[in-house]
Amino acid sequence: MAGTRPYRSTLRQEHAQQTRRRILEAAAEVFSARGYASASLADIATAAGVSVESVKVHGPKRALLLAAFELSFGGEAGEASLTERPEIAAIAALDDPQEMLDRLVPFIAAANARTAGLWATFTAASRDDEAVRAAYTELLGRRHADYLAMVGLLGERGIASIAALPPAGRRELADALSFVMSPEGHQQLVGESGWSFERYSTWVLATVRALITEAGAASTG
Numbered sequence: 001m002a003g004t005r006p007y008r009s010t011l012r013q014e015h016a017q018q019t020r021r022r023i024l025e026a027a028a029e030v031f032s033a034r035g036y037a038s039a040s041l042a043d044i045a046t047a048a049g050v051s052v053e054s055v056k057v058h059g060p061k062r063a064l065l066l067a068a069f070e071l072s073f074g075g076e077a078g079e080a081s082l083t084e085r086p087e088i089a090a091i092a093a094l095d096d097p098q099e100m101l102d103r104l105v106p107f108i109a110a111a112n113a114r115t116a117g118l119w120a121t122f123t124a125a126s127r128d129d130e131a132v133r134a135a136y137t138e139l140l141g142r143r144h145a146d147y148l149a150m151v152g153l154l155g156e157r158g159i160a161s162i163a164a165l166p167p168a169g170r171r172e173l174a175d176a177l178s179f180v181m182s183p184e185g186h187q188q189l190v191g192e193s194g195w196s197f198e199r200y201s202t203w204v205l206a207t208v209r210a211l212i213t214e215a216g217a218a219s220t221g
Contacts, residue, residue: 028068032117036125097157109201112186119183147174
């Protein structure tokens with residue numbers, strides 16, 4: 001009978017993980033629909049089909065907002081770099097830099113589409129809530145670090161325009177890529193200007209390629 005304990009422990013752990021994911025998915029829906037200030041833990045509990053006490057275990061509300069965004073964007077909540085997520089790690093392992101871009105950019109574009117409403121809520125809440133602002137600022141820092149890592153990987157994979165860049169040039173390119181592939185860009189082009197997702201995704205990929213090609217010329221001009 002003692003041998004069943006690890007099995008039961010594993011089942012409990014899996015159940016806890018499933019419950020957390022359900023709560024975070026519900027939080028994403030509630031925050032996107034109602035905004036941060038108007039959303040309550042009770043709303044999230046109802047949407048997730050759990051008790052308020054269960055939601056509180058994964059709170060407070062600002063923590064739920066951040067975790068819900070991370071889950072919606074990258075498929076997993078947590079402070080790990082986006083490059084450590086399984087899908088991105090598989091892309092980063094590719095030897096062909098053009099194939100990397102062909103797979104990475106659509107992934108980011110689709111993630112922006114999934115999180116459009118949630119990111120707008122996050123941005124608005126950061127203006128009014130100091131704790132949310134701290135989480136928002138930290139997330140932006142991680143985002144820039146991810147793009148700087150992406151630039152480094154592309155340089156290692158043989159893109160000459162990046163390999164020739166000095167550190168300051170790489171940081172500038174990372175800034176530009178972060179801007180082009182940002183959730184804000186999706187909001188403006190798709191949400192406000194009415195572009196289709198296909199047009200948006202195609203534009204992002206073409207713009208990213210142009211920025212990378214022109215980076216070397218800019219650094220020597």
